[in-house]
Amino acid sequence: MPNASLTIPRLSLPAALLISLGIIVISQAVVYTMGHPLICKCGFVKIWHGTRGDSGMSQHLMDWYTYSHVLHGIIFYWLITFVAQGRLSVAARLVIAVLIEGGWEILENTPLIINRYRTVTISRDYFGDSVVNSAGDILAMIVGFLLAARLPAWVTVALLIAVEVGLAFLIRDNLALNVLMLIHPIDAIKVWQAGG
Helix, strand or coil: CCCCCCCCCCCCHHHHHHHHHHHHHHHHHHHHHCCCCCCCCCCCCCCEECCCCCCCCCCCCEECCHHHHHHHHHHHHHHHHHHHCCCCCHHHHHHHHHHHHHHHHHHHCCHHHHHHHHHHCCCCCCCCCCHHHHHHHHHHHHHHHHHHHHCCHHHHHHHHHHHHHHHHHHHCCCHHHHHHHHHCCCHHHHHHHHCC
């Protein structure tokens, strides 16, 4: 009887990065065909957009929410590693994470999610990401994933906590609050966030 354990061929990191680039290109082509602009409608791209709650949010390469996408990468690394139980290389897990993040970027830019953000969160002026911002979000997730693959677990846990606390303090929002308010809005949190 053949060995019942599943063995999957190892994928190299350069191959995974090339596949990931293909996933990014395809996901961003979908975002573009959904009617989102390539760059900010203002006509230029900034590396960093630090103003929260204006029309430039989610339109430039990076903004406050880029940090949340780094956390996506850390969380995906942990979850996929747990599910794979040693059967997949880090490179293969990275490709899976990029597929998930690319899928989220498409879903996040649908009218369903955009309208949900606009009605239940303080993001009333949110109209979706530019392609540049959406691609930047996926790249940030890759950075987080690779950090989690290289750093000790306690360091990534400390990083996750520091980013969440820092964002809550600086912009009154973070990954946990974003997910909570999207799924189950709480008026008291919305009022607190609007005060910042």
